Amino acid sequence: MKQHFSKRVSGAKRSAIRELLKLTEQPDIISFGGGLPAPESFPHEELADIAYKEIKENYANVLQYGTTEGSRTLRDAFVQWLAPQGIDVKREDMLVTTASQQGLDLLCKAFFDPGDVIFCGLPTYLGAVQAFSLFQIDKVGVQLDDDGMSVDDLEAKIAECKAAGKTMKGIYVIPDFQNPSGITLSLEKRQRILEIARREDLLVFEDNPYGHLRFAGEEIPSMYSMDTDKRVIMLVTFSKVMCAGLRLAVMITGQPDLMDALVRAKQATDLCTSKLNQHLAARYMLDYGLDQHLEKIRPIYREKREAMTNALERYMPQDEGIRWTEPDGGLFIWVWLPDGVDSAEMLGRAIEHKVAYVPxxxxYVDGSGHNTMRLSFSSSTPDQIDEGIKRLADVVRAEIAAKVVGSL
Ligand SMILES: Cc1ncc(COP(=O)(O)O)c(C=O)c1O
Structure with missing residues (x-):
């Protein structure tokens, strides 16, 4: 039946890792694989009360179709929430999407033709890679330093694309506690990337699911708030700050014509995002406050992150060039293993030892990064984290020993 497939789907790969990680759903496996938010961070009691009331008393509205742009109540609540963060937007600058994954799909639909170039980090978010691939976008990887995307490498890649006559459209950045690496883009680099985008007339897609989950260190302004010529489109999802199951996010642009293209793309995709879910989120923001909620949930992640870095320190081999990030927020730690260790090959052995991670x-859109892995600390308890890292360290130690023996 493959003759019926579109070229676009034929070229899109099912994520091999997601398939492998299905194995990790067995209860005795400690999985650092999934990037799921901690369930104890979900405001379930409050949402249950709001849902009962909204469906009972406001059913004609919330069980109806909504506008493509999204509920006014939700967008207004969002405007109020963002203002103290230095993000000055109007309701009309916002499009409610069926979470940020849809936002990525809409960006591709609205702004890219097959073969157009997007610049993205090495590494970058796997779901974005999948969306870009489905639209046959040319993904050009840019090196990440400890303070985010390398500006020098970005310049070099732009020069290469120009020499090859490619059409460059945008830069995709996850500025705070990036998925997968946990790396944060410095203020200086945010500024430099904006300058480059202006010079080359590129759009900047600022995808920021984790910035509000900062539990230490100084906040850095969003690129959207620093942008003077409205070329940044920002995606802010509810998935990590409230809960993932409502499937809600807001996409923000100060350019009415960009918004118009996005609205047209969304109309053909799903007409509108669930109105009920939008109202649940809006009422939660208005009645309980998202900032109060964030104050409660940040310590949950801080404790887990500390448990993981402490365990890495305690158990991982120290003298093999292994290193990891220590993010001040988000859900992920990134580990570099010695050259020659392939984390995808090692995963099967890790699963045998009842621990899992994402290779x-x-x-890496350039096919590198075989010696790296992502550890998510969000959905395990501190005790499970300690035990899981201990198991993982044993697997890594055995892997290194096998490589050394193999090379003799
Ligand atoms: C960087 C990034 N963007 C987008 C998403 C998609 O999130 P959602 O569709 O739940 O908003 C994720 C999810 O993990 C992510 O890490």
Whole structure:
């Protein structure tokens, strides 16, 4: 039946890692694989009360179709929430999407033709890679330093694309506690990337699911708030700050014509995002406050992150060039293993030892990164984290020993 497939789907790969990680759903496996938010961070009691009331008393509205742009109540609540963060937007600058994954799909639909170039980090978010691939976008990887995307490498890649006559459209950045690496883009680099985008007339897609989950260190302004010529489109999802199951996010642009293209793309995709879900989120923001909620949930992640870095320190081999990030927020720690260790090959052995992670290579659009892995600390308890890292360290130690023996 493959003759019926579109070229676009034929070229899109099912994520091999997601398939492998299905194995990790067995209860005795400690999985650092999934990037799921901690369930104890969900405001379930409050949402249950709001849902009962909204469906009972406001059913004609919330069980109806809504506008493509999204509920006014939700967008207004969002405007109020963002203002103290220095993000000055109007309701009309916002499009409610069926979470940020749809936002990525809409960006591709609205702004890219097959073969157009997007610049993205090495590594970058796997779901974005999948969306870009489905639209046959040319993904050009840019090196990540400890303070985010390398500006020098971005310049070099732009020069290469120009020499090859490619059409460059945009830069995709996850500025705070990036998925998968946990790396944060410095203020200076945010500024430099905006300058480059202006010079080359590129759009900047600022995808920021984790910035509000900062539990230490100084906040850095969003690129959207620093942008003077409205070329940044920002995606802010509810998935990590409230809950993932409502499937809600807001996409923000100060350019009415960009918004118009996005609205047209969304109309053909799903007409509108669930109105009920939008109202649940809006009422939660208005009646309980998202900032109060964030104050409660940040310590949950801080404790887990500390448990993981402490365990890495305690158990991982120290003298093999292994290193990891220590993010001040978000859900992920990134580990570099010694050269020659392939984390995808090692995953099967880790699963035998009842521990799992995401091998890094799939998040490198240039095919590198085989010696890297992503560890998510969000959905395990501190005790499970300690035990899981202990098991993982044993697997890594055995892997290194096998490589050394193999090379003799
Ligand atoms: C960087 C990034 N963008 C987008 C998403 C998609 O999130 P959602 O569709 O739940 O908003 C994720 C999810 O993990 C992510 O890490």
């Amino acid at each position: 890094g290579a799939a998040t």
